[in-house]
Amino acid sequence: MHRSFREILNILDDKGSLVRIKKEVDPKYEMGAVMKQLEKEGKAFLFENVKGSKYPAVGGLFTSMDRYGLIFNEDASEEFTYDQAGQKVLEGVADPIASVVKDNGPVMEEILRDDKIDLLSMPVPTFFELDTGPFITAAVGIFRKPDGNINVGFYRCLIENKNHILINASGLSDLRKSYNWHREEGKEMNVVMVLGAPPALLMAAASKSPDHVSELDVAGGMIGKGVKVVLGPDSGLPIPIDAEMAFETKVDLNNMVENTLGEFGAQYGTEHAPMCEVTSILKRKDSMFYTLMAGRAKEHNNLGYLTVYGMSTMLKNRIKDTFPCVSNVEIHFDTKIGPLMHVVIAINKSSDSQPADIIKETFEINMGSFNLAWMAKRVIVVDDDVDPSNMDDVEWATWTRMGRAEKVHLFSNFVTWEIDRAALPDKTSLRVGIDATKDMDYVEDLIRPIVPGIDNIKLEDYLD
Numbered sequence: 001m002h003r004s005f006r007e008i009l010n011i012l013d014d015k016g017s018l019v020r021i022k023k024e025v026d027p028k029y030e031m032g033a034v035m036k037q038l039e040k041e042g043k044a045f046l047f048e049n050v051k052g053s054k055y056p057a058v059g060g061l062f063t064s065m066d067r068y069g070l071i072f073n074e075d076a077s078e079e080f081t082y083d084q085a086g087q088k089v090l091e092g093v094a095d096p097i098a099s100v101v102k103d104n105g106p107v108m109e110e111i112l113r114d115d116k117i118d119l120l121s122m123p124v125p126t127f128f129e130l131d132t133g134p135f136i137t138a139a140v141g142i143f144r145k146p147d148g149n150i151n152v153g154f155y156r157c158l159i160e161n162k163n164h165i166l167i168n169a170s171g172l173s174d175l176r177k178s179y180n181w182h183r184e185e186g187k188e189m190n191v192v193m194v195l196g197a198p199p200a201l202l203m204a205a206a207s208k209s210p211d212h213v214s215e216l217d218v219a220g221g222m223i224g225k226g227v228k229v230v231l232g233p234d235s236g237l238p239i240p241i242d243a244e245m246a247f248e249t250k251v252d253l254n255n256m257v258e259n260t261l262g263e264f265g266a267q268y269g270t271e272h273a274p275m276c277e278v279t280s281i282l283k284r285k286d287s288m289f290y291t292l293m294a295g296r297a298k299e300h301n302n303l304g305y306l307t308v309y310g311m312s313t314m315l316k317n318r319i320k321d322t323f324p325c326v327s328n329v330e331i332h333f334d335t336k337i338g339p340l341m342h343v344v345i346a347i348n349k350s351s352d353s354q355p356a357d358i359i360k361e362t363f364e365i366n367m368g369s370f371n372l373a374w375m376a377k378r379v380i381v382v383d384d385d386v387d388p389s390n391m392d393d394v395e396w397a398t399w400t401r402m403g404r405a406e407k408v409h410l411f412s413n414f415v416t417w418e419i420d421r422a423a424l425p426d427k428t429s430l431r432v433g434i435d436a437t438k439d440m441d442y443v444e445d446l447i448r449p450i451v452p453g454i455d456n457i458k459l460e461d462y463l464d
């Protein structure tokens, strides 16, 4: 059981959770400002009258995790947890199903070429005051990797002019690897950017699947059948047949251009991305432009949590397997405290040197092409009477169990992910280890006051 992008919009409309905005809005700042206000209300939106554009703009479909329930729950209930969403993607990774190629589909209803291509007529918001220009934020990019596999991911795109965009690839992305390979080999590269992709594919695109598994097939596994696609007339790349629009592009890897957007970690990010020529636009006759609020925004961040779900699950197991004294681990990836991970490890401590060793070894865990320090800002070690998933509890332990300066470990030699915008020119940035465990001398003293039997009390037994 699964629902399409349009089916979900219709359900939200029926439930009164879709707001139609008829008043003209300026895509420069005004549209983003309205989107941000609607996010607080949890409303999806349809801008019917965006200045300078004949296309409606939709978004705000997945501003909470429970909304993913609309994709998979038979009764369209909005009940879904982060774990369910992450597990759903992992099921797709474990049992991928290949896409099915069709000759035609709604996304082929109109094909625009040459002078008909006018990206400046699209309702693309400019979000923040220092952004370089209007950004497409909700498109998934589809391309062929050097190994021949199809890759799908979210990549933000700056509109450069009526037929050129910049497609940004972070240091974590397979797109960056593919850019590098194609440049080094002098090979041509195409990327197709798709708006209004099937919702299961949005989830799969946000997540990181193993190199040999295509996110397109992961989405197939998630919905129990292959995603139906047509092949782009210029690129030969698969495009979901019921997408709203698709931009086929030819990438010029020798023309890298600087651009800046307010990012999910609530900082500006300046990147260099290749100039991509849009050679065709495939679209439905009544196509809608899908947009996601940029910056620290709920719909974006919910998808972002899926990027690290598989990695976090693997990492928790690795830490438990590596250190037998570990009773529990939690990986916090929450833009409230920045764009990088914070790892909390609860241990049954047997020596005062143990937390320092664990902190150092954890930062050095090999994650494939990088070590954990690249994307983890802080490692905190707590005693096993502290709940690592509860940051209030962790804060309490930090400020009640640290009596010596040696329990704070500072590292400035680790190379960091570029999303850490405070990085120094040599690409290193501060990493912090906190030993918030009781010193062995105080094990008998620093005991938490607990009311015996509190967990067995049922209030209803005491109330009339």
Ligand SMILES: Cc1cc2nc3c(=O)[nH]c(=O)nc-3n(C[C@H](O)[C@H](O)[C@H](O)COP(=O)(O)O)c2cc1C
Pocket: 137, 138, 151, 152, 153, 154, 155, 156, 157, 168, 169, 170, 171, 172, 173, 174, 175, 176, 205, 206, 207, 208, 209, 292, 300, 303, 304, 307
């Ligand atoms: C809304 C949204 C926007 C994103 N923008 C970018 C981006 O501009 N560049 C990038 O490399 N990753 C971006 N990401 C993260 C990637 O989509 C994500 O890491 C994905 O797993 C990358 O796929 P890949 O490794 O297969 O290339 C974004 C994620 C979301 C949810």
